[in-house]
Amino acid sequence: xxxxxxxxxxSGSARPSRAQLERMIGSLRHRGPDGIGFFEADxxxxxHSRLSIIDLATGDQPIPNEDRSIWTVFNGEIxxxxxxxxxxxxxxxxxATQSDTETIVHAYEEYxxxxxxxxxxxxxxxxxxxRRRRLVLARDRLGIRPLFYSWAQGxxxxxxxxxxxxxxxxxxxxxxxxSLSNVFTCWSTVGDRTxxxxxxxxxxxxxxxxxxxxxxxxxxxxxxFPVDAARCGTFEESAEELRELLIDAVRMQLRADVPVGAYLxxxxxxxxxxxxxxxxSDNPLRTFSISFEEPEFDESKHQQQMASYLGTDHETxxxxxxxxxxxFPQFVWHAESPVVRTAPVPLMMLSARVREAGFxxxxxxxxxxxxxxxxxxxxxxxxxxxxxxxxxxxxxxALLGRLYPYLRxxxxxxxxxxxxxxxxxxxxxxxxxxxxxxxxxxxxxLCNFLSEDVRSQLRADQNAQAPAIVxxxxxxAWESLARDQYIEAKTLLEGYLLSxxxxxxxxxxxxxxxxxxxxxxxxxxAGRLPARYKLRALQEKAILKTALAxxxxxxxxxxxxxxxxxxxxxxxxxxxxxxxxxxELLSERKLxxxxxxxxxxxxxxxxxxxxxxxxxxxDNMALVGVISTMLVHQQFITAPAVAAGH
Numbered sequence: 320x321x322x323x324x325x326x327x328x329x330s331g332s333a334r335p336s337r338a339q340l341e342r343m344i345g346s347l348r349h350r351g352p353d354g355i356g357f358f359e360a361d362x363x364x365x366x367h368s369r370l371s372i373i374d375l376a377t378g379d380q381p382i383p384n385e386d387r388s389i390w391t392v393f394n395g396e397i398x399x400x401x402x403x404x405x406x407x408x409x410x411x412x413x414x415a416t417q418s419d420t421e422t423i424v425h426a427y428e429e430y431x432x433x434x435x436x437x438x439x440x441x442x443x444x445x446x447x448x449x450r451r452r453r454l455v456l457a458r459d460r461l462g463i464r465p466l467f468y469s470w471a472q473g474x475x476x477x478x479x480x481x482x483x484x485x486x487x488x489x490x491x492x493x494x495x496x497x498s499l500s501n502v503f504t505c506w507s508t509v510g511d512r513t514x515x516x517x518x519x520x521x522x523x524x525x526x527x528x529x530x531x532x533x534x535x536x537x538x539x540x541x542x543x544f545p546v547d548a549a550r551c552g553t554f555e556e557s558a559e560e561l562r563e564l565l566i567d568a569v570r571m572q573l574r575a576d577v578p579v580g581a582y583l584x585x586x587x588x589x590x591x592x593x594x595x596x597x598x599x600s601d602n603p604l605r606t607f608s609i610s611f612e613e614p615e616f617d618e619s620k621h622q623q624q625m626a627s628y629l630g631t632d633h634e635t636x637x638x639x640x641x642x643x644x645x646x647f648p649q650f651v652w653h654a655e656s657p658v659v660r661t662a663p664v665p666l667m668m669l670s671a672r673v674r675e676a677g678f679x680x681x682x683x684x685x686x687x688x689x690x691x692x693x694x695x696x697x698x699x700x701x702x703x704x705x706x707x708x709x710x711x712x713x714x715x716x717a718l719l720g721r722l723y724p725y726l727r728x729x730x731x732x733x734x735x736x737x738x739x740x741x742x743x744x745x746x747x748x749x750x751x752x753x754x755x756x757x758x759x760x761x762x763x764x765l766c767n768f769l770s771e772d773v774r775s776q777l778r779a780d781q782n783a784q785a786p787a788i789v790x791x792x793x794x795x796a797w798e799s800l801a802r803d804q805y806i807e808a809k810t811l812l813e814g815y816l817l818s819x820x821x822x823x824x825x826x827x828x829x830x831x832x833x834x835x836x837x838x839x840x841x842x843x844x845a846g847r848l849p850a851r852y853k854l855r856a857l858q859e860k861a862i863l864k865t866a867l868a869x870x871x872x873x874x875x876x877x878x879x880x881x882x883x884x885x886x887x888x889x890x891x892x893x894x895x896x897x898x899x900x901x902x903e904l905l906s907e908r909k910l911x912x913x914x915x916x917x918x919x920x921x922x923x924x925x926x927x928x929x930x931x932x933x934x935x936x937x938d939n940m941a942l943v944g945v946i947s948t949m950l951v952h953q954q955f956i957t958a959p960a961v962a963a964g965h
Contacts, residue, residue, distance in 0.1 A: 321368055324347060325445050327474065343476075347478070349653075352829050365381050372577055374416055388449045394466075396419060397438050441459045457521075459523065461834075463822065472489055485960050496776055506814070568840070578605070581593050583606040583607065584621075586881060587875060615884075621875065621878070646664050647664055653823045657948040658819050664885065673828070683832050701854065762940060788810070896929070897929065
């Protein structure tokens, strides 16, 4: 795990300088504190900050091939590098290091752009082919590692984080209002958009090339689901195959030359990963978890149960509301995006403790819900479609009462309210985002706090009307659960969970998170399964629970999914007053200067939350969204580019 950055000069633009590369990579030292390296040629400059995990002695980057005609810098891990190395050596390639990075340059030599298909890993790669004067940027299939780029005055700037691009961008940064609207709808930007004008994210599963001044972006992988799953094995056979795949994914992701720990939330997913580590590897097991003051969010009882069951050396980081509020600005600097929840902040605090304990790598259970249908969102979509076939039924909407048992203020707590809320647009079953509509409608209320000028601009911008998700040609033929999974993967997972709540909060403290459930082989296998194997009636992740039989206590396997959450609005107040930075950011003067929000509406919201009268998700998300947007404005739009960040 590392940080990468670089510049490709176009015709008429100046040669990249060492000073520029140093400024770029200097802003990413939190990603790689163990060393920096550079490659400079007439047209291109590459920079790398290293977090040493594999080949501690000879793995410094940039790394070339035998004749130094191909160079790469790379962020992430290639988990199948020993197998790939043997394959390449058999083809005649000679290796100078023991690192996974070197397999990239030789695989490119051997397979051209198809080299990405040979990689099992999580990666963001920049590769320079000196003979063809050709730049290749590639991002892993699921979007686990970030990669951004921007054209400025004829030069292509690229890096692991936007702050590195900002460090040398000649025009500074502006917020992209359409992307802000997307965040205020589906929690994230979508596709190649970022919240900064002129800065793009290379989408998951894509490769970008620039040769002879021509840029091409091509998709090499995507989530896919069969139109006909009849060829799939029985449920029991598939569960056994899943178990073997998951064991192999965990074993592969334990490869490292440093100690590897694991997160233990007390739920099915992380408990399953930890149990596999215990049962099928020799890895010494150290686990870490988060606990909260509020019983609504706290899962420490289940965490301790699993730690005792498996005999792990376990440590818990207890997070208070005040700590979350105080750490929030630091988190936003790392996330580089407005957010609508505070949940990533405790994970950033947890990664700090992981690093203090001497660990650079942790395995997590992220991704299982998207891959195996674990969220209440998927059940909600199933119930609403069932209800839509008989919209006058009073029995069918009553099934909604089985959802969200973990919420103190559940949207299904009042049956009449639930019927009205979830019954909206009930007949729009062909809408690709059918299952997501209710949640997006709730989040979209944040847009009510935008200033009239911003809302006017958004009304004129078609990109701001709805998230522009590019759907596969065969999308309409998939089962409804598959369609719901695809939209979830392209919004919440890729844009938020793997970014703001994943890579960014771990790398804030130089910790690499690994996600075995997102091994592409496992994702492809799950995609071939029929929906009934994942969501049986209203039992989520049915096949995963069967695959983990014998590895977990029955209570953990049978436990209803409780999504990870943290307190929101109350974190920004102490002793009846907003935290000082909140009071300053949300002052009428600051709000009017930025121009994003209606100062009067925000003032009323702040007072409502101060008095503890925030209502449900809408008010909580609105306050977090306004504060985080103002922090992005302060940290990335108005602050000098040389600022060190937090």
